[in-house]
Amino acid sequence: MRWLSVAHPGHMEALKEIIRAGNGNIYEVYTGGSPDCIGTARSGLGRTTTEDIREQVEYAHSHGIRMNIVLNSSCLGGRHLTQDGHNLYRWYLNVLNDIGVDSVTVAEPFLVEMIAKEFPDIDITVSCIAFVNSPQKAMYYEELGAETIALDININKNFPVLQNIREAVSCKLKVLVNEGCILDCPFRYAHFNLLSHANGPEPRPPLKYEYYQQRCATMRVKHPELLISSGWIRPEDVKEYEAIGIDLFKISGRIQSVNWITNCVRAYSAREYHGNLLELLDSTRELRRLFYLPNDALEGAIEKWKVCDKNCYKCGYCKRLSKEILVYSGRRTPNEELKPLNEYLVVE
């Protein structure tokens, strides 16, 4: 049974390594398309051409793996509702269809409906950036034509809602296992909109300073418990989600290095990991070089999260767990040390 949906940076060398690491567990790989057409709400790196995608589709198919192209801008600037925009999207989807792309990930309801109607051979995944977080919203997208829904990461640890969604729809459900974003992040919508424009068609905003990224890193230094309460799923806890009917598990990290991605693929394939959990999380590299969050120390925490009412102000469980976090200092100097967090911060 193939159950992993894996981030792919976009070049053939990466695809080969990822498939090798997947050990038969990879259901699909996903990568960005042309930023000149629709773009994505995540940073893009390379400039993957149609010919590159065609070759990679063939290679993936020869290994029984599906290819998904991510077109999940959270803001299309109204272009999709113009005749020119519609024509451009139709042309690009035709190109993807012709080269054998199996599915696309979109965040815009209009695109879900349009693709379902005009491109019946292309399966539709609703992006986690559509923030599907209730049975009602899931039903709405299923009716529009979704074959798969990637759920809002903010409900990853909310089992009653996950179960209700499972009961409400028959399409495949996918969860992101390793996104390191802050739970109920106040910047989430605005950040995705910014990135959608930065990684979409011209004109692109010149991003010299990235307010959201800088602010979010600062918040986690000030409140390290945010590293714990975030929506990630440990490799050991995947079985809990399978038990409630989640079909697919998405490994995020299109802008990470290939070896980083394959390390994640191996950890989730093995369903166990012993080391710094932050090494598996798709957040800024600087945080995993600053903090050490021992994955083994989190064993069993899922039982608490399964019944958690997400009232962090009253609960304090994740804050108490954060005392397990260690902090690096003086890397590669004679004074290099890994110190307990409470040497810097009082953790009650």
Added chain:
Amino acid sequence: MIAEKLLEDRKKLEERLRRLTGGANVFVSEADLFAMSCGCIGIISYIQGMQFEDVEIYHEELMNIIEELSLDLGIYPSVSYAQMKPGTFDLERLQAHDLCDNCQKEYAGVGGKPWPDILIFKMDNGGKSNFTSILEYRSSIEELLREISRRPAYVMQFNIFARACGCCGTTAVVRGIFGDEINAKKDMIVSHILELSKELGIVPTMIYSMMVHGTDAVAGISAQQACEGCRTTYEEYEIIPRPDLEMLYLEKG
């Protein structure tokens, strides 16, 4: 002194790239020596006027140029590469790193393409650099910020920079510290940075913190030895270079 050498090397690099490509438009806006929080050290040169195809054509020559530059500045490169501007075919940076163990793993293998937007010239083992004291400079600022903030604030990257205009200095890219905390211990920070600058051969005309736009979070702390042109602008017109800067120290000439 290292800052002077960096200024000269930036200029030499620009001249060599212009000769190599026959293009008068090649511009090296800045050359930096850096130390990262992970333990990587290296050099970065910011390039304008070159394309991906130039990198392919002059692969061998660029590898040698970047290696010579790096060795001259005391960095033995365990990886050197060209980085494109994301989503384009424009060359953005030429870099050489002496990688930490974690990053060594990330860069290794994959047919020399750990990311699609970089083109690796060379991979080797790390740990042979001479200028490792840059890691201690980074760490010393980090410890100071942690002492001030009483939280695990960190210096993500410490740079020694040399710009095309002739300015040079240092920048600590920081996270987890706020403007009021910096201002409350301004003297302590300024004195630490002046001392550190002296060791690097930099005489700062100003030291300032850069704020995350519209907030009280600090994004960086810079010490700048301004070139004559920039100095005149700042002094004569009393211009603070950007609205997001908070001046901690200004030496008038």
